[in-house]
Amino acid sequence: MTDTAILMPAPMPAAVIDALDRRFALHRLWEQPDAGAFLADHGAAIRGLAANTLAGRVDAALFDRLPALEIVANFGVGYDNIDARAAADRGIMVTNTPGVLDAEVADLTIGLLLATIRRLPQADRYVREGRWPHAPFPLSPTLRGRTIGILGLGAIGKQIARRLEGFDVRLAYHGRSRQADVAYDYHDTPVALATACDVLIAIVPGGGGTRHLIDADVLRALGANGVLVNVARGSVVDEPALIEALQSGTILAAGLDVYADEPSVPDALLALPNVVLLPHLGSASEHTRAAMGQLVVDNLTSWFGGHGPLTPVPETA
Known part of the structure; x- marks a missing residue:
């Protein structure tokens, strides 16, 4: 050859x-x-x-x-x-x-979720800036009592779900169809899933069929206590709508590993205190x-x- x-x-x-x-x-x-x-x-x-x-x-x-x-x-x-x-x-x-990257992406997703809800990068900066001796870091939101919706319960989505089962949270999902062998609650639209949960994890394929699947309507349904985690493709989220939702308090926070125009990240996202930004690290281990x-x-x-x-x-x- x-x-x-x-x-x-x-x-x-x-x-x-x-x-x-x-x-x-x-x-x-x-x-x-x-x-x-x-x-x-x-x-x-x-x-x-x-x-x-x-x-x-x-x-x-x-x-x-x-x-x-x-x-x-x-x-x-x-x-x-x-x-x-x-x-x-x-x-x-x-x-x-x-297959070969499923576990790595699932692990990263859990880390990004915890970092976003417990505000771990912000806490790290708080210590490095020498602010801890002057006042405790503010209390964070929690994962306790939350319902987590997985948008796209494929191979990686299932691995994410299995890891989340250990956190004693309620799980739900949306996909093209209900899966007969899955016990999690199924919702037939992204808006219905967002309405039923307060954490939404996107792990669907990119492409025209999923472009802006998470739009302003989905973000409004997720609500003021809602957290979005996107480890799918930047195209899956309407990025301007997400920025507006984060700025206005329509949702609580977001953890993003992917963006609409990588490696460019909008200045508006960089300026927000309620978002954790990663440089597309999903499968990025040696x-x-x-x-x-x-x-x-x-x-x-x-x-x-x-x-x-x-x-x-x-x-x-």
Whole structure:
């Protein structure tokens, strides 16, 4: 397979680059002085694409420049950066990295939830600024007595729920349909879920189908004691509506790991005292990123070894 041309539009972890270099003819598009000229000269030979969110849109326009493309192996479980339907129309396989990051994202979600409700970053700053000797840190809200709604009870959502069961809280969820084997309360719309809970955790896929799923109506339903935690995609939340809700007291607080225009975070969010902001850390541990990278390599190796994809996305499965 060493003569099989693989294109990597944007950098990935060094271990992924090294592994693909050993197995394929890897082309690093970000190192090319003129990416357009490179694609014009070499695009017809590219058979595989190793993509991530830094690669930008992987869509029909790019596919047209890669007529021999067979597979797009995405570094991440979310693949809203890839037009999977356009790939399917062209017979191009798309894979992602499910499973290997579920536990890490679930752990991070619990940490972000606790940090937001108990105001842990604010308390850390209070100590560092030398304010503790002059007055105790103000009492925080609590997780006690809360109902937590999970918007998207997929593999990661279920892991989040299992962890929350140990906190003795009531759980509810919304998804495309009720799950027969799930005992948590089901609500048939996001507004209904928000009305029934006072913590809302978003863990749905990105893309057009979930854009602004959490809007002003959902935030009003969540209420003045409500806390939003978004570990899904920034597009899932109407960001201006969220800012207004945090400023006006429509909701109590928010913990955000994702944003509408990453890595740009609106100044209005940065200025708010009732929001905890993380730089998209969901799966960002050395252990999990290594597992994700290995799955990218394994998908490409399996495909070009004639064994098919390991983790195809539904549109191209």
